[in-house]
Amino acid sequence: MTKRSVLAILVLGCLIGGALTGLLFYHLGGPATPAAPGPTQPPRLAEATAAAPPTPDEATGIRIYEQLSPSVVNITTIEVSYDFFFEPYRESGTGSGSILDTDGHILTNHHVIEKADQILVSLTDKLKYPAEVVGFDEIDDLAVIRIKAPASQLKPLPMGTSADLKVGQHVFAIGNPFGLTRTMSHGIISSLGRSIKSRAGYIIDNVIQTDAAINPGNSGGPLIDAAGRLIGVNTSIFTTSGGSIGIGFAVPADTVRRVVADLIQYGKVRRPWVGVYGQDIDPQLAGYLKLPEEIGVLVAYVEPGSSASQAGIQGGTQRVRLGFSRLIIGGDFIVAVDDRAVTGQADFTSYMLNKNLGETVTVTLYRDGRKIRLPVKLIGKERGYQM
Secondary structure (H helix, E strand, O other): OOHHHHHHHHHHHHHHHHHHHHHHHHHOOOOOOOOOOOOOOOOOOOOOOOOOOOOHHHHHHHHHHHHHHHHEEEEEEEEEEEOOOOOEEEEEEEEEEEEOOOOOEEEEOHHHHOOOOEEEEEOOOOOEEEEEEEEEEOOOOEEEEEEOOOHHHOOOOOEOOOOOOOOOOEEEEEEOHHHOOOEEEEEEEEEEEEEEEOOOOOEEEEEEEEOOOOOOOOOOOEEEEOOOOEEEEEEEEOOOOOOOOOOEEEEEHHHHHHHHHHHHHHOOOOOOOOOEEEEEEOHHHHHHHOOOOOOEEEEEEEOOOOHHHHHOOOOOOEEEEEOOEEEEEOOOEEEEEOOEEOOOHHHHHHHHHOOOOOOEEEEEEEEOOEEEEEEEEOOOOOOOOOO
C-alpha cells in the first residue's frame, strides 16, 4: 500500500469520527443557540400584615404634633457685621418660637434675637414675616417678638403650669434643630428644680431638665406635656459634642407666665431693686477673713434708696489687700435668703430679681459675729432694675 493510500485512509477516518462525535453530542443535549427570552416573573416578596393601630403613646405623639406643630414658628435672624477692612457682611442664625396669641406675639429666647438687625418668622404658610422686638428679659433668657400676620395663620399654643410636674412625665420638644423646621423629639422630665446660668451670667432657678433631643435651632421652642400644654421654653443643653446628649434644660412655664405678662404690657420685666454688691466667699477666703460660715456674699456696697438699704443691710468699711486683689470688708455677710443657702452674688441676685415687687423676703446674715434675720421688702426703681 502506497503512502498516498495510507494518507487518504487516515483523512477519511478523521472525517467519519468527527461526524459521529457531533451526532452523539447533539443527541446528548449539548449547547445550542439560546432561545429568545420570555417574559420574566417579578420576585415573590413576603407580604406584610396590615399595619397595627398606634399604641397609646404613639397616638399621643401624633395628636401633639398634628395639633400643636402649627403653633411653633421658625425664627431666622440676620446680623450685619464688618470684616477687617470694614466691609459689611451678613450672618444668619436660626431659632424657634411659640405663638402666644392671635395678635402676633411670639415667645422665644433672648439669646436667639439678641444681636439681630433683622428678624424673620416663618409660619405654616411658608411665608416669612418681619418681626419687631416687644421686650426681652436677659435674666431668664426670654423675649417676646411680634409679627403682623392673618389671624387665621396664628394658632396660639396653650400655656400650662410647671407647678404640678413630676419627674418621669413624657414631654415633647418641637422646634427647628439645624434649620429642620417643625421637628419633634420625645423624652421624659429627667429632673426638676435645676439651676443653670443664663448667657448673661444670671442664675435661672426651677429649670426643667429633659432627655428629649434638643439641638442648636431648638432654642426658644416649647417643651410640651402629654396634655398639650407648654410647660417650658427650651433654652440650653449640656453637651460635649455640640449636639444633644440627652441633657437639655427649659425655663419653667410659671416663670414664663410672669415674664411674658410684663413684657407684653410694659416692654420690660418690672423687677425689685436689690441694691447689693459684694464678694463671693468660698472656704479658703472665709478662713482667711475668719468668717463664721464658708459660703455666702460679703457685702461691699449698698445702693442708697434700694431694697437692701431700706432694710438696713450694711456695706463694707475698709479695704484690704489679698494677693493681687483688694477686698472691701466690714460689711454684712449674707448666707441665706428665705432659709435658702446663698452660694454667691449671682445666686443671691437672681433669687431676689425673680420675686415680685412688694414681696418681703428674709435675709440671714452675720454682722459683727452675730447672726441676724432681716425682713427685706422689695421695691422697684423707675429706671429699670439694678442688682
